[in-house]
Amino acid sequence: MDLDTIKNARPTPLSIYEMLESRFGFQGWWPGRSNLEILVGAMLTQQTSWRNADKALRNLRKAGSLNLNAIANSNLRELGALIKPSGYYRQKAVRLKAVCNYIRDRHSTLRRFLHVDADALRAELLSMRGIGEETADSIILYAADKPAFVIDAYTKRVIRRVFGIKEDLGYKQLQNYFQGGLAENVGLYKDFHAQIVELGKRYCMAKPVCVGCPLFKACRYGKSR
Ligand code: SF4
Structure with missing residues (x-):
């Protein structure tokens, strides 16, 4: 599978968010006091x-x-x-x-x-x-509180594993995947990024801990192990 085909594939960005949020809860962290x-x-x-x-x-x-x-x-x-x-x-x-x-x-x-x-x-x-x-x-x-979905190393790693993509993922393509599948909502974008960081720290590390991961059922990599 490549990045062009995941646009219509499952899980959708919204379902990924829902799986993460139902496990981790609303994160509510913003990186800075001002x-x-x-x-x-x-x-x-x-x-x-x-x-x-x-x-x-x-x-x-x-x-x-x-x-x-x-x-x-x-x-x-x-x-x-x-x-x-x-x-x-x-x-x-x-x-x-x-x-x-x-x-x-x-x-x-x-x-x-x-x-x-x-x-x-x-x-x-x-x-x-x-x-x-x-x-x-x-x-x-x-x-600035304006809608821009942040793509970091955790996001790239999680999406590559969930969809079984081998190639490197381009920033803009990946951002389009998320923004195309979500309502344009600053609070949602903020919390989604925080959820992915939490997943990357607790489960989807360089050496992933797939058992118990909230995305396990939807993840090609996790199911193949
Ligand atoms: S199931 Fe494993 S590879 Fe897939 S997202 Fe979770 S930790 Fe990462």
Whole structure:
């Protein structure tokens, strides 16, 4: 099976969500205490776990540096030291500072930036160094409260296994699969992503634990074992 044929195949995106939600319950986590934290966290968690990104966020918070102007005006060495737990800290410091400068110079405030229409916001985010599709959509969904289904490594792994797909899955194709099968609903997209993260942490790891997995009955990989 390939990605084009799963559009009409079972399980549908909605039935996957229902199976996960009925097991895990509504997750209700949003990654950050403020929109700036969500944006900064989305950049810091690249190539590392959320735990490490959170340590870096805590350092920024403690230093009183979690605001747009503080990061835009920061000394790169000091900023790098604060975000060191997130790894690749020199590169991340340069990119974070550049993004904050861009937002401040073009839009004055983060609030105005996030107010931009979703397609334009995505295009602006993707034009910045260090922001790829997953990071852009995380910011659009969780900080701007606009509908963009986030595709991460967990999502790709789960869908490949559920449908028995061997090939790598393209970001946009996979996003179309989810968005095409769901009502355009920000709360649903947020919770669905959280459900997939929970599944990836508890069952669908690199070495999956299929027995007891909420998707077991619908999963080709699980049933083949
Ligand atoms: S049944 Fe196994 S492979 Fe399928 S989604 Fe669950 S943990 Fe992953």
